[in-house]
Each structure stands twice: as C-alpha cells, then as structure tokens.
Amino acid sequence: MMLSKVTKIATGITLTFGAILGSIDPASAYSYRTCNGNKLVYGSGWTNMYISTTSMPPGSSWDTALQNMMYEWNAVPRSRFNFYVGRDTDGRHSKSNGRNEVYFTSIDGRGGTLAVTYTRWSFCFFSSSIQETDIAFDSGESWYTGAPSYTSSSRSFRLVALHEFGHALGLGHEDRSLETMNSFYPNGGPIGRFRSAAPHADSRQGVRYLYPQSGSSVRDLAACNYKRTGSGTTGLNIQPTIAYRGRSVNLQYTFENLGTVTSNFNIGFYLSTNDYISTYDRLLGTNYGAWASAGYTGTFNRSLYIPTSVTPGTYYIGVLLDRSGTVAETNESNNNLAAVNRVVVR
Ligand SMILES: [Zn+2]
DSSP: OOOOBOOOOOOEEEEESSOOEEEEOTTSSOEEEEETTEEOBOTTSEEEEEEETTTSOTTSHHHHHHHHHHHHHHTOTTBOOEEEEEEEOSSOOOTTSSOOEEEEEOSSSSSSOOEEEEEEEOOTTTOOBEEEEEEEEETTSOEEOSSOOSSOSSEEHHHHHHHHHHHHHTBOOOOSSSOTTOSSTTTTOOBTTTTBOOOOHHHHHHHHHHSBOOOSOOOOEEEESEEEEETTEEEEOOOOSEEOTTSEEEEEEEEEEOSSSOEEEEEEEEEESSSOOOTTSEEEEEEEEEEEOTTOEEEEEEEEEOOTTSOSEEEEEEEEETTTOOSOOSOOTTSEEEOSSOEEEO
C-alpha cells in the first residue's frame, strides 16, 4: 500500500543481515551498499517509512523533522526516489516484519552511536531489492529538532535523520569529502544561510546514481560553513574574529555543486552589517573563474584586505557565490553565507 507522499511541512552504524561489500563508482566519491555487486535499492524507487506514534507522535517536532528530512531526499532533482510516510501505532518494532519502522530506543546513552539503520534483504543472487530498513534513534542522546546550530552541544535530530535516511535508501558511508553520508556527526553540517539540513553535493550524486531520472541539467551552487578535516570528520571553517584596517585577514570558505553539470562562476567576498551577504555590502574581493563539477565540494582560503576607509566596528564577513548572477540555479538562496562568528574591525 502506498501511503501519502511526504511533503514539506547520525552518526550511525549500519548493521546488516548479510555480507556487505563496499562499492565505489570510479567517477564519483559517493558509496552505496551492495549485495554480490548488485546495488541495494528499492526496486520500485520508493518505500514507506512507518514513524512510531509512541516515540514520535504525529504533529510533534520529531515527526515534522523526520518528514522534512524525507522530503529533502525526495526533492533532489534528477532522482526519482521517494519516501512515503506511514504510522506505526502498535508501540513495538521488529527488524523482520517487513515494515520500515522509525523509532527511539536506548542504544548507548550519550555515547558514540546516535542512531542505527538496520537493513534486510533477500534473494541477493537474483535481486538486490531491499526488503526492510528500520531506523533506531538513541533515546539517551540530547537532541534538538530545529534548524542545525553551529554551537549547540546537543545533537541535531535533522542532520542525523538525514544521514540515516540516506542509509535507508541505499547509500553507504562516504568519508572522502564533506558529506551528508560522512561517518561522524555533524555529517557535513547544514548548507547555506538558512542552515538547511539537506543532502550535500556528493550524496545527491549518489541518490541520482541509485535512482536515475532523466531530465534537463540542474545547476545549483551552495555555500557551507563546514569543511572536511580528515577521514570521516568535519569541522567549522576557520574564520577571522578580529581584523585590522590596512591589513589582510584569511577567510576559509566551502562551496559545493549540488547540480548535475559543471558550473563556472565567480565568488564575491563581502563585509556586511548583517548576516545577509549581498551585492549591497562592501566588496572586499572577487575570485573569477571558479568552477565545480557535479558533486564537487571544496574548501579554500582567501586573503582579504580590509581598507582603511572601513569604519571600525563589528561586522559579518562572508561569501556570495555567483555574485554576478550568471548561473541560473534551482535554488538561489543558498549562495550567500556569513561566517559563523562576526569579525571586529579595528
Ligand atoms: Zn552512518
């Protein structure tokens, strides 16, 4: 039975019921789960996720966050995959009842495991269809359900849910880039100035590979305040907190290509009195000729000279991708991004 399609309103460990072989498409970094070399996917291209009404009552912030994260996967252009939402009302869960259940359970308190995705499949030799995927979130963790924060010591339920849903649709861990499917929290962190918990560039390529859908090219550049710091790990970009007029500061920034084709663009660097970086702000510099292939994410450093004519005070500093607006993008609101901390100009 197909239920209502989800509309907009973890780090985890993958425990499997069979041997899993990591498999990498040589052209891209994303990894996906396999059985005997076959991609593990939902053959129909969609599946129902049954949210526990005991753990996450309908209308609760948990429920809203889960549905929004399913929607983010559904909304990836040029992927035909869709999650649908159902309700698990019996207060129980089983890894072998054929229903994809989402629930809270006690895993390890405030330990290293935030959530676990359990996957089961059968007829591996003939079919690689996933039979069931359950997602358990650790009830012992300190969670919050709103937009991801750069500073909270609690865990973003949205970022972890997005990661686990990525496992649920067939993606594996990808530690070679800043990624939603990165092993360790915060799994690449949020994107853009609205701190969107949404699939990063490489994960988008991964879901497109598993569930391809033909169509025209998609262009979408995005900025992020996180960077890859090592295998599986991520951290905030290093950004200045003090600047002196007549001297330069170093700004670290990350951009990614969420689209399906290579884009060429320029990057503006600005000093702003508010956190909305725009062409109305004071331009400190421009990088011309930047380009990013589909699925690419990169972190760079930019030295920026602070003119002596700047009035001393506290400012936001940040980037505006495609500042001249020459790339027509599916989402234009994730191009501008202020650094996490404001900078004091002296
Ligand atoms: Zn994981």
